[in-house]
Amino acid sequence: MSKPSSYKLEEITQFSKIKTMTTSLPKHLQDQEGLSEEGKNFFSILPKEKGWMGSYIYNYQGFWASPRTIQGVIACQQQFHAQDSDIIIVTPPKSGTTWLKSLLFALVNRMKYPVFEQNHPLLVKNPHELIPFLEISLYVDGCVPNFASFTSPRLLSTHMPFASLPKSIQDSKTKLVYLCRNPKDTFISLWHFTNNLRLHHKDMHPIEEKLESFCKGVSPYGPFWNHVLDYWKQSIEKPKKVLFLMYEEIKAQPKLQLKRLAEFLECPFSIEEENCGVMDEILRMCSFENLSNLEVNTNGKLSNETENKVFFRKGEVGDWKNYFTREMSEKLNDIIEQKFQESEIKFLYI
Ligand code: A3P
Numbered sequence: 001m002s003k004p005s006s007y008k009l010e011e012i013t014q015f016s017k018i019k020t021m022t023t024s025l026p027k028h029l030q031d032q033e034g035l036s037e038e039g040k041n042f043f044s045i046l047p048k049e050k051g052w053m054g055s056y057i058y059n060y061q062g063f064w065a066s067p068r069t070i071q072g073v074i075a076c077q078q079q080f081h082a083q084d085s086d087i088i089i090v091t092p093p094k095s096g097t098t099w100l101k102s103l104l105f106a107l108v109n110r111m112k113y114p115v116f117e118q119n120h121p122l123l124v125k126n127p128h129e130l131i132p133f134l135e136i137s138l139y140v141d142g143c144v145p146n147f148a149s150f151t152s153p154r155l156l157s158t159h160m161p162f163a164s165l166p167k168s169i170q171d172s173k174t175k176l177v178y179l180c181r182n183p184k185d186t187f188i189s190l191w192h193f194t195n196n197l198r199l200h201h202k203d204m205h206p207i208e209e210k211l212e213s214f215c216k217g218v219s220p221y222g223p224f225w226n227h228v229l230d231y232w233k234q235s236i237e238k239p240k241k242v243l244f245l246m247y248e249e250i251k252a253q254p255k256l257q258l259k260r261l262a263e264f265l266e267c268p269f270s271i272e273e274e275n276c277g278v279m280d281e282i283l284r285m286c287s288f289e290n291l292s293n294l295e296v297n298t299n300g301k302l303s304n305e306t307e308n309k310v311f312f313r314k315g316e317v318g319d320w321k322n323y324f325t326r327e328m329s330e331k332l333n334d335i336i337e338q339k340f341q342e343s344e345i346k347f348l349y350i
Contacts, residue, residue, distance in 0.1 A: 035067060043067055049218045052194040052210065057218065061164045064222050072135035073160055075142065080134060080166045084173035087265060089131060089157040092227045093220050094189035095181040096247040097157065098311040101127035102286040103250075104177065105155060107262055110273075115281045122285060124296055126308040131155045137304070159221045162230040173241070175265060178231040181247035182347035183224055183336060184320035184329070187214050189313065191323075194220075196310050211328055215335055225339035232345055240264075248317050248348035254283045288315030318349040 047059040060070045091097040102122055106115055113120050121130055132138050134156055138145040195204045217223025235244035243264040250257045258279055262268050269279060291297055292312035300308045
């Protein structure tokens, strides 16, 4: 991890021409072997570490990601034009993105798709289909998204750190809904998820080795603390632009947090809706229990062939206690204390 990440957005117009070549490896496992000569040159100067799914992840603009993701980020930075009415969900991976996508979709579309109706889109589509990721879905592999089919407000999502967001997102009135989760549960969820997606590996990543990487900041879109702190600061400075949510707080007070979300998005629940139980129904429909048991989420797949069921594991707080040794817990506690001491962020169930 010695070389600096020296490419700037202006300097990489050439890079947008880099295309991954066809290889026999599944796309999400591709590393440098899947790149053209131009692509290899680009990545050869970036800091590189052993990855969580493919062989390597690279440090680009201060965060870690696979070459495929970095290409999606660059394409998005160059091509995406935010609209003031856009609503973008931002999360570190495995923070409960799927849950927030379902809540936000149900909330924002509650006039168009009343939650008490049988044919609600969330009952037949995975939340990631309804609110796509910018860099790992819409702009992946050189795709040029067609936004014509999106209705306003456009609901989108990303894992990009704040500093790497396309400038138009930062400069417009686009609203960002940020969700994070206590780092121990985030880590355990990530460890399971990446073990699951490593198609060619039957063995699990040794948990101590991956915790070491996580603590060094080397995790997808990591360092985790930078990601969280940057958005937290934005939420303090620009409370109308960035809403900062925590998984554990939604678990503990779902109605209160849903109300906060609705008010932030300027679509508060009416007294009538409150009395009719609209909030309760949104929370019920989007609950882990309900979503994870739907046919689409037990047997369905996303267009990139990822099985929908991988997004639903346990959906609990504090599952880390079933995996962490005392030593592992203390190691992460020390880092959490050090990294978050100057913020008001207090993770629950840690
Ligand atoms: P666990 O692995 O701890 O079970 P993401 O959506 O960002 O990929 O995060 C996935 C995590 O959110 C998983 O956590 C998953 O089980 C949990 N999750 C998915 N849907 C949920 C829901 N409706 N309610 C609560 N947690 C949910």
